[in-house]
Amino acid sequence: MTMHYAPPLRDFAFVLDEVLQAPQVLRALPAHAEIDGDLMMQVLEEAGRFAADVVAPLNGIGDREGCRFKNGTVTTPPGFERAYAQFCAGGWPALACAPEHGGQGLPHVLDCALYEMLSAANHGWTMYPGLLHGAYACLAAHGSAALQARYLDKIASGEWLATMCLTEAQAGSDLGQLRTRAVPQDDGSYRLSGDKIFISGGEHDLTPNIVHLVLARLPDAPAGSKGLSLFLAPRVLDDGSRNGVHCTGIEHKMGIHGSATCSLHFEQAQAWLVGEAGRGLAAMFVMMNAARLHVGAQGLGLAEAAYQRASAYARERRQSRAPGSSGNDLIVHHPAVQKLLMEQRCRIEGARLLTCWAGLLLDLAEHDPEAALRSRHHERLEFITPVIKAFLTDQGFQCASRALQVFGGHGYVVETGIEQFMRDARITMIYEGTNEIQAIDFLMRKVLGDEGRRLDDFLGLVRADIAEASGLGEQARLLGEAVDKLRIFASRIAAAAAQAPALPYYVADEMLRLCGHVALGWMWLRAGRRALSAMAQDPLWYGGKRDAACYHFAFVFAEVQQLSSVIEACLATGLPPLPTDLDHHAAQEAS
Amino acid sequence: MTMHYAPPLRDFAFVLDEVLQAPQVLRALPAHAEIDGDLMMQVLEEAGRFAADVVAPLNGIGDREGCRFKNGTVTTPPGFERAYAQFCAGGWPALACAPEHGGQGLPHVLDCALYEMLSAANHGWTMYPGLLHGAYACLAAHGSAALQARYLDKIASGEWLATMCLTEAQAGSDLGQLRTRAVPQDDGSYRLSGDKIFISGGEHDLTPNIVHLVLARLPDAPAGSKGLSLFLAPRVLDDGSRNGVHCTGIEHKMGIHGSATCSLHFEQAQAWLVGEAGRGLAAMFVMMNAARLHVGAQGLGLAEAAYQRASAYARERRQSRAPGSSGNDLIVHHPAVQKLLMEQRCRIEGARLLTCWAGLLLDLAEHDPEAALRSRHHERLEFITPVIKAFLTDQGFQCASRALQVFGGHGYVVETGIEQFMRDARITMIYEGTNEIQAIDFLMRKVLGDEGRRLDDFLGLVRADIAEASGLGEQARLLGEAVDKLRIFASRIAAAAAQAPALPYYVADEMLRLCGHVALGWMWLRAGRRALSAMAQDPLWYGGKRDAACYHFAFVFAEVQQLSSVIEACLATGLPPLPTDLDHHAAQEAS
Structure with a gap:
């Protein structure tokens, strides 16, 4: 049985070219006037090859070995660092970033497809670059010129990874209760103090610097979410010295063992305001909305990866006689297995159409020449974002569970490799809201x-x-x-x-x-x-x-x-x- | 937050006494003429105390440490052996066994309730005694007088544990493909040779002997399931020598780490026929049906245990303002959390009524003075058994997942202790059919x-x-x-x-x-x-x-x-x- 992930390229071509007519839609935008179907498929073929050949082989080891925490440092599983270096060398972080910041300026819809494939191949690994685009978009929209000059290129290239520091022990869904404090300094910077938990990629060995985007409260800020401001605090300062951000531990989790979920202690960490004081939540939501679409794509990707394995197994495992047959049949010919598989297929292929449609909205919202249309596309995107996040991750988890079921008792055995998808998928129903x-x-x-x-x-x-x-x-x-x-x-x-x-x-x-x-x-x-x-x-x-x-x-x-x-x-x-x-x-x- | 399992005694009283009127139903049976509500509740209180005080504290360590396999022997997690000794000393294995074999002769419905509580407290541990009643019933119905004399008391007392050896690598759902061979010997015994997989409790350190009930094929047997016969092969023979049954490994599983899931190699193992040659499946089904009811009770128990934790957490965790409130509310006052909890509660309490109703059917099918009524009760039980097995385990898994969701991000963290229930519950949708x-x-x-x-x-x-x-x-x-x-x-x-x-x-x-x-x-x-x-x-x-x-x-x-x-x-x-x-x-x- 093949246990390799096969990028669903034929289906991407169907979705993008035949149903959504993405090339025509994109070509109408001045920023993408040169896009055509062949170019899009070439990019996806390469992306699929990277996901399947470089990232997928590390999925099992990432789960088994997990991340290690020692003396404030985090070691990612074997192979993760090398794969990330290849990811950057291939220019993948910059796919949909603007050319003026070193990006390739390709459409967001391709980035959605890329992240579906990366998540399918290795959800734990993909958590690291997964926030790059959100951080990029947030800084591009709200960062000062000085911050953009210092950080945007580094993020677009993937040279530095980024985090989203929201949650504190007493403040999960309720960000209004955040306590991390920001004290203004004479030089225009701030000093952050407080403790954050559940920070994905808060510490790791993949990049020499990490750009933390942190929600915190100014001294005179009102209580509740209106008192929150957004700050940028790098792990390493411009002079090469270590900033006051320390990882105090990583979580033992049900799944995504390859992803370091960190507790971070900020102690007089130097930071800079992003956007306006008191408007931190709005600025963070640029990042959050991008992240929510990505999470929907994770649900889809994990379901696809699990489905491929279940479908392959059903085509080689023989048990019992199917209705109307006389022999020992492949289980794919048993109605109960067919239903398990079809339930997955329908939800997966429908989800792919929906995420790609949303990806196109992102392109239209950014590049439509008419401001009124940009705004309408943006509203459509905002409307569908919670649906994509919640509906597709519920489905992703249920599909992974159905895929496990196809394997019968073997599905419950770790070495079969299917139960990891269900454990990994479970977090997508929780995080990012x-x-x-x-x-x-x-x-x-x-x-x-x-x-x-x-x-x-x-x-x-x-x-x-x-x-x-x-x-x-x-x-x-x-x-x-x-x-x-x-x-x-x-x-x-x-x-x-x-x-x-x-x-x-x-x-x-x-x-x-x-x-x-x-x-x-x-x-x-x-x-x-x-x-x-x-x-x-x-x-x-x-x-x-x-x-x-x-x-x-x-x-x-x-x-x-x-x-x-x-x-x-x-x-x-x-x-x-x-x-x-x-x-x-x-x-x-x-x- | 209390993380202890609290036996749902008030609800058992409601279910048994008030809704199902179990004492009246049972008293109409000569075998249970002396049963009353007080006696039933006394038994359940004691059972609950055992589950909560002895078994539940071992649930986390069972998951973390798991079973260890070395040189053909299996070591169960710390504390398992002692708890099992207490279980036997308390007479729990014999609860519903017949007094003539050393049993207490109490109604099966109490045994159902006992196993709900044990599974809630520690599913992995409960797998070991979980098959005792099925093995007892199977031997009582189909064993020869000689086999009954040698094994029934030992099983009723729990002194020896039992297994159900069905699955082989090529034969899971399709038992007709079993290959294990039984060769008749001059002394009336048989020699078994073959390999079984997924044998729960196939090897362990809890009892000095293990009674394997094994499906195998006689030399002249026809192909398919009609060629199967049932055999009893003990780990240790009467003369104290080791029989030809060897554990060749244990599975690494998604959950129930405390339960040893063994591969067994039978090599010329001495065995005795149980029931008629060629009627092995029918004999095994006595055990299988009992096991399927137990599995339904497992789904219920795991859901109850997870629900108790989620419900307690929701009553101490504060986040955000509930609709119509002005403050920082307990999450139990948020509609979304209330719905998660109510969905669990309804399914759990409904399931408890249904399993207890089925438990009563088991008593009626065994002890109703009228043969025609016994047969009707038996048919009702057969009718509802697959519903209880499948519907209640689907529910159990979904309820455990909903309980995890109540904890938000904390639910995904191993130390919180909730994700284990979801992993443990997943197997119930697969095994025993x-x-x-x-x-x-x-x-x-x-x-x-x-x-x-x-x-x-x-x-x-x-x-x-x-x-x-x-x-x-x-x-x-x-x-x-x-x-x-x-x-x-x-x-x-x-x-x-x-x-x-x-x-x-x-x-x-x-x-x-x-x-x-x-x-x-x-x-x-x-x-x-x-x-x-x-x-x-x-x-x-x-x-x-x-x-x-x-x-x-x-x-x-x-x-x-x-x-x-x-x-x-x-x-x-x-x-x-x-x-x-x-x-x-x-x-x-x-x-």
Whole structure:
């Protein structure tokens, strides 16, 4: 059985070229006037080769050996440093960075695809460069000219890696409780003091310097999240001396053992303000949003990698007689295994379409010549970001678990190599804002926050494709029903919230997942229609795609019924009462 | 935060005494004429104390240290041996064994509750005694008088542990492919030769002898599963010499590190036939069915243990403002966390009712004075066994994952102690027949196999409770709809199978889960009504129970809509076509 990761290049070509028509979309932007499909595929082929040949072989050893912490230093697993050097030598960190900062200026959508493949190949390793683009975007948007001059090139080249220092022991989802202090100095810099936890890549041996982006509080800052400012504190100062940032330990985790999750102690660390004082959260959110899209791509990548192994195993393992057969069949011919595999395939290929669509939005939001359109693309991206983060990581974990199931008892054995994907995938549902936080962000801010304007814009795109009368009529009808439900629920929730302000919070998760199914269904409708129209070119390949589209609507999409039923019940009869020990008001009255 | 396991004694009293009226049911059996509620609760209190005080403290160390294999011997984690000695000294192995073999003759339902608590406390440790009852039942039913005399007392007392040796490398789900050979000897014994894998407790240091129950093939046996016979091969022979059974290694697994999963090499091992030649599978199934109920209880126990920790953490961790509040609230007052907890609570408490109901069936099937009733209870038990195994272990894993989610980033850290439950729980979906195999067993054998007779019997019980007009009308209506759907689907699937014999296999999983929801909904209807009627006694406790019943039907039960939608679509329009690379017939034609 081949256990190597095979970059899904054929599917990328289908997604980018045939369904999303990325080359045409990009060529309309002056910044990407020279992009064509061949160039995009060449980049992806090379990226895939790097992921498969350099990074994937280190996935098992990264899990087994993990990172080591000793006297404040972190040693990454064998091979990680060399692979990272090759990554930089290949120019991969700079892929989508601007040419004026040493970047290649290629579209973001290729960066999304690159990170899907890297995460599939080795999630732990990919955590290190994973924050580069976010840090780059954050500094490019909010850093002073002096900071940009000192740091942007180093980040774009990957010479220095970056971190995002948010969490403290008492402040996880609630950043308003951060305590790290920043004291202004006469030279215009600041001194940071405090303790951060769960800092990915907070310390390591891959680069000589690490650029920490740190949320902290100025002396006169108000309490809560409005008092937060963003600072840049490098591990090593310009004069080569060590800054006051020290790693005090690394976590033992369920998975991503290759990634160093550090506790950092800041003690009078020299730092510089990024953006305006008191606007740290807004500046950090540039980084956070990029990170959330990446996390969605991680969910997808891990699911793809696990699926490839399960699919290969199902094609070589023989057990029992399949229905209608007489012999000892490959398990891929057993309906139960086929369902496990198809459930994965549908979710994965739908997710790839969705992340690439979001990647294109990033390019459009940055480079569309019309400011009004840039802003619209940006809003679309903001709308879909929590859906991509939460829905795709939930799926990624479930897909990895299904892939494990295909192996039966062998799947539970470490050496088989499949259980690592499930352990690694589990963190994606938590970090960069838990999936519960994503659901609240989605419903409260992105849907109810502007009275459904962004939702209407998104559903308008979906409806336009539903209205196109070209095949898959039943699937289009199902999708249309879900679109209508989602829209009506949004209005009814807004109305009900006037009387019961807590109600939206109890259906936020269902609303996000409903939107996730609409988004995936939309993508499968487009993919299925493209398959129908191209059938003659390659009946086997496009036939498989059409069949997967049909399977998606018959099996996967049915969750829409469950979600609708829950939301409908809550709207029709109000929330069911909660046991008193969970009840907030009862607790308040008692206290 | 308390991280100790607290035996759910109040809920056991509710389940056994108040809802299932176990004391009355049992007292009607001559074998249990002296049982009363107080006695049952005394036993459970003691069992709970043992689980919480002796076994639970070893759960973390069992995971960290695991078992060690060296030169054919297995060393269990520190403390395991001592705890097992205490287990035997307390008479726990013999709880439900017959007094004539040194057993205590207590009802099986108490044994189910005991194993829920043991699994919650320490799943890895519990794997060792977990097979005792199955081995006991199998020998009691099929062993010769000589074998019973030599082994039954030793097993009932726990002095010797037992294994179930089925799987071989080429034969997992497909036992028909087993190759281990049994050659008859002049003295009436046999010599076994072959290699078994995935044998839980195949070797360890807890008992001086291990009783292996082994499926093997006689020289003249036909191919396939009809050629299998069951043998008993002890590790140590009566003369004290070592038998030809050797442990060749143990697996490195995702979880249950405390349990030794062994490869066993049988080389001319002396063995004795259990039951008739060629009827090995039937004899083994006595053990297997008991094991499957236990596995369901494991899923429940692991979910309960994880839930207790998540619930405690949610009551001490403060983050952010809850809707309608002004301060920094306990996360238990956040709707998203409440939903995570309620989803767990509903599934757990429903599962406890269902496993205890099945435990009572085991007692009735064994001790009802009327043969016809014994047989009916036995059939009910057979009907519900695959549902309990698959539905409750799927739930157990998902609940453990939700419990982890409550901890946010801390949940992913090993030292927090929550991620172990998720890793441990994952195996329950695989062993003793994968959940996919359970679904096939359920639909093909238990539902379609007798033209819905056993299904009708079960649904008759549910309908009788629905018809009882005492509160929770809306919930009863929802349950009634699901009952009708399940019944109609069964008929339509049977009819459709005449034309499309493979069709049932594609909806087997959905049918099992639909039945699982009917069973859980039934239990919650009964629990909710009992809560309503007892409200005055303890408004807080019974109010919480009633609220949980309502929550269950509003949120958890909604999956019925998803499942129905899938089955309906497959019945109405036929199965969606599968991509050619999965298609059995296409593969046959191509070959």
